[in-house]
Amino acid sequence: MIVTETYELNGRQFIRTYSDANRYVVRDGIEYGEANDPAEFGRTYTEGNLMTDEGIESNAREILDIIFGGDE
Amino acid sequence: MSDNLVIGGATFSGVTGIKATDTNDNVVTFMSGGYTAADFADQTKPVGRFVSYADYIGKKNNSGAQPYLSGRTEITSIYMPNYNNTANASAGPFRDNTKMRYAVLPKMTVVYNAAFYNCPVLEAIDWLGGSVTGSTYQFTNCPKLNVMVIRKTNGVCSLANIKAFNDTPFASGKAGGTLYVPQDLIASYQSATNWSTILGYTNNQIKSIESTHTDPDAPIDLTLYYADGTPIPTT
Numbered sequence: 001m002i003v004t005e006t007y008e009l010n011g012r013q014f015i016r017t018y019s020d021a022n023r024y025v026v027r028d029g030i031e032y033g034e035a036n037d038p039a040e041f042g043r044t045y046t047e048g049n050l051m052t053d054e055g056i057e058s059n060a061r062e063i064l065d066i067i068f069g070g071d072e
Numbered sequence: 073m074s075d076n077l078v079i080g081g082a083t084f085s086g087v088t089g090i091k092a093t094d095t096n097d098n099v100v101t102f103m104s105g106g107y108t109a110a111d112f113a114d115q116t117k118p119v120g121r122f123v124s125y126a127d128y129i130g131k132k133n134n135s136g137a138q139p140y141l142s143g144r145t146e147i148t149s150i151y152m153p154n155y156n157n158t159a160n161a162s163a164g165p166f167r168d169n170t171k172m173r174y175a176v177l178p179k180m181t182v183v184y185n186a187a188f189y190n191c192p193v194l195e196a197i198d199w200l201g202g203s204v205t206g207s208t209y210q211f212t213n214c215p216k217l218n219v220m221v222i223r224k225t226n227g228v229c230s231l232a233n234i235k236a237f238n239d240t241p242f243a244s245g246k247a248g249g250t251l252y253v254p255q256d257l258i259a260s261y262q263s264a265t266n267w268s269t270i271l272g273y274t275n276n277q278i279k280s281i282e283s284t285h286t287d288p289d290a291p292i293d294l295t296l297y298y299a300d301g302t303p304i305p306t307t
Contacts, residue, residue: 032266038263
């Protein structure tokens with residue numbers, strides 16, 4: 001589900017939009033992990049693909065491979 | 073780094089064959105073009121050089137974490153004129169380069185997950201721009217990254233998540249960073265998704281790339297540095 005929250009930053013209203021299902025939010029074909037916009041633009045998003053943390057996870061996998069002798 | 077100094081673009085244009093030694097007395101060789109996959113895979117060859125491995129990345133993409141130039145503590149700066157990733161090629165291509173101060177990638181269009189994760193002395197990234205994609209960690213834990221130059225002229229480089237800048241000067245409550253973009257796009261960045269928030273943090277600034285080149289005849293600073301800040305001799 002899409003979640004929106006309003007906050008203020010240096011006197012300007014912003015809206016944070018994210019998915020509570022760990023999915024990207026999408027607008028105009030661009031995926032965002034979290035979208036922060038000036039409130040006056042009224043931008044809306046739909047839910048997209050599941051997000052991954054590739055990179056950090058990969059590093060953890062590499063460390064486990066070193067410890068336990070994982071496959072190449 | 074000087075506030076008004078922007079590296080990249082023509083900064084290293086035509087620079088070839090510079091050799092120096094780094095703090096570990098390893099040979100640091102700067103090469104231009106023509107670097108093959110076989111060359112790159114040969115771990116016995118000197119690294120800490122700028123390389124062009126567009127062919128390599130084209131052959132090895134989308135297959136999980138690749139070492140690329142990650143974790144290469146010999147590297148103090150990179151300039152890769154032909155590195156042109158157009159997709160989420162792989163995570164972390166430049167991560168954990170703990171002595172890398174500058175990264176100049178004039179054709180790079182995509183920064184994906186963990187691309188520059190944990191480069192603790194990285195001060196500046198100068199790249200073409202296109203998109204910062206993925207979920208997070210793109211520039212995370214680069215606490216000295218206070219200059220980013222995005223040269224794309226036909227629209228804003230999309231930013232998938234403000235968390236891309238976690239633990240950098242650009243993050244909320246930090247010292248602040250400076251984003252350099254083309255003059256015509258400054259207003260667009262200030263209203264763009266996620267960039268608007270980054271630029272809304274008090275200490276961050278946005279400046280035009282053009283403003284750094286007021287004197288076209290001014291000499292360009294070609295100085296490269298060791299990790300301890302000492303200039304690398306170029307002869």
